Amino acid sequence: MPELSQIRNVNLKVIFLVHFIFTSVASMGFWSSTSYLFYNAILIFLLIWSIYQEQSHEPIQLAIVVNGSSIILDVLLLVMGFPSSYLARERFSSAMAILHVFVRPISTILLIKNLEERSGSSGVLTGILSGHSETYEDIDRMNQGATIPQSSSNAPGYGFATAQQI
Template sequence: MTDLNELMGSPFVRVKLVAFVHFFFISNAMLGSWGHGAYEFYNFLFLISMFWSMHSKDSIEAIQTALVINASSIFFDIVSISLHFGIMNGWAVAFSIINLILRPVSVALLYKEFNTRGGTLPTGSVFPTSQQRSYQDIDRPTQPTPTNSQPGPNVASIF
């Protein structure tokens, strides 16, 4: 059992496992007649972002893109399955529902990979700062002048 825990602890195995499992279920779910291209479109983007994450092993943006697309695909899957349930065959329904059930697990695995690569989610305000910023007058910039130098021409008087 420790070998399985050690294997799942490896960052590259997590991304490859998520990509393979979703590839398997998405390709089987697309065997049905969906009647629209939305399901194919966002799942294609997800798989491309997963391949990008596998290729760029240190990229935080690649895994973050895959994580965002996968998390938003939960909502998109619910809408797609509920709207097109009547026109899909049983095979496509079964695999699309299983794929939907596995998405929260893969979101957790991708989030763990995101943290492993050094990514952090923003917390607090939109413009985080630890100190209060003062107003800077751009008409009259204040620059420290050296004490031993001669005063130069007044540039402000030119304008």
């Protein structure tokens, strides 16, 4: 059996497994609508895509957005559709959905760290939010100390007046 350090994308695989289990168990009750299954299925798909495409940033960025917005969607769904029956299956699935809400911020932070590892820099989100990058160098502007050589009017053979047409 391979060691844990030899397995690629361990964090993403654990995040996938945790979300898959919580989504499956929370969907067992009748209280949750199909919207819960819909946005969690999108998250599961994005996590699989990010595991498959190791060098791409887009699936992880989308997974961060979907996971972050799912916190709000989960809270709204729990407030509007919390089960009123005392069936054990309904109470258990709603309790798992509540636990899933508490797991989401942790997995979002881990996804952000994974995105930073893929991009090779720290503070990916701070660079996006601030609107500028620390390594940007404007090569269009010339240095203040650099001068453009001027052609003198008395230099033989150079000048617009003596230029030949092509």
